[in-house]
Amino acid sequence: MRSDRGKESSEKGGTALPLAEDFYTIQGEGYQTGTAAYFIRLAGCDVGCPWCDAKYTWNIHRYPVSAVEKVIGRAAASGAPCAVITGGEPLMHPLVPLTEGLKANGLQVFLETSGTHPLQGEFDWICLSPKRQAPPLEEVFQAADELKVVIGNAEDLLWAEQCAARAGKSCRLYLQPEWSRFAEAVRLITEYVKAHPQWKVSLQTHKFMEIP
Template identity: 45%
Template sequence: MNSFYPIVEHFYTIQGEGYWAGTPAYFIRLGGCDVGCSWCDTRYSWRKEGWPTASAEQMKEWICRTPARHVVLTGGEPTMHDLEPLIQTLQGAGYFIQIETSGAYAPPSSRPNWITFSPKRFKSPHPAWYAIADELKVVIHAPSDFQWAETQRLQCQRALPSFLQPDFYQQSAVKWILEYVREHPSWRLSLQWHRYLGIP
């Protein structure tokens, strides 16, 4: 079992987006993503190899040095890796584990405490995520993304907190979303607060 993970970056900050926005959280960004979103704002994380690596125990030690209780496993696409040892180690230490995933790969056998499912039209999600997600978050880059977002929500097997989040570099997207959520109030606007605040 490979329990060493490629670490792009890790830091203690606040969760800036989605359901847990505003929550202090320790972020661990794992290297590797093959989804290929054209508007990706973390392209530097696509490479899977060549990063410093760390074990689950090492990561636990990093987090233990902070007051964090909430840990976000993100990427890249974190589910490219075997997350089971990492989830078990951190949950065993009492941490609340949120993962942010496009769903491009099968879910880990150990369930995180919270699954932020952010499907991407560039690579079809594994169907299992539609049954276990806790939150749906769709990035809006073009007007056609609203229809695609609806198709994603229809596939979810229960009603989830559902967010539309603008591509930060698409200046019209916030306006489009504001109009859309007023007409479709079961969706909510998600802004990337950390970007507006200039924090990691």
């Protein structure tokens, strides 16, 4: 649900956004696993996954808006080749000034989204992680470079196939075990990928490495 803080960021045209945190690390999931990346995690989410590992970002009122030019400056100074805009749900906010500024400083720009809001901004890679309780918009399905579906049970595999049918032909397909049900999910995913090799496995390697 949008809040007054979200409206404040919109009124500023995206020149200031509610920032939960930003830091330089290694991408731990999906197609870009192992890539050095500057993470920009925005606050606010209207999807609310029960297993989310970033629930601290949901309450947008906890985080003051930050000038995007300062965030861009930190990302550029880090030496990272790319920036990952994530959340929360980053598409709740106007992202054009942030993405334009990052690209102007030579960074590739990646987006991680549940796809529940229209796309805005310029991205080199879009990772769509769809959720059954809040299905993505069609435009995000079609724009996604990567589909990353979190799997906790067999019903999630059916949902993954429904999402894959809506994605573009060139979209890369990943199944990722729900961390809280890791052992069971890995067994399901292993057998499923063996039988359906168009899918690949995504692991949250940053958790094994114990890095942010």
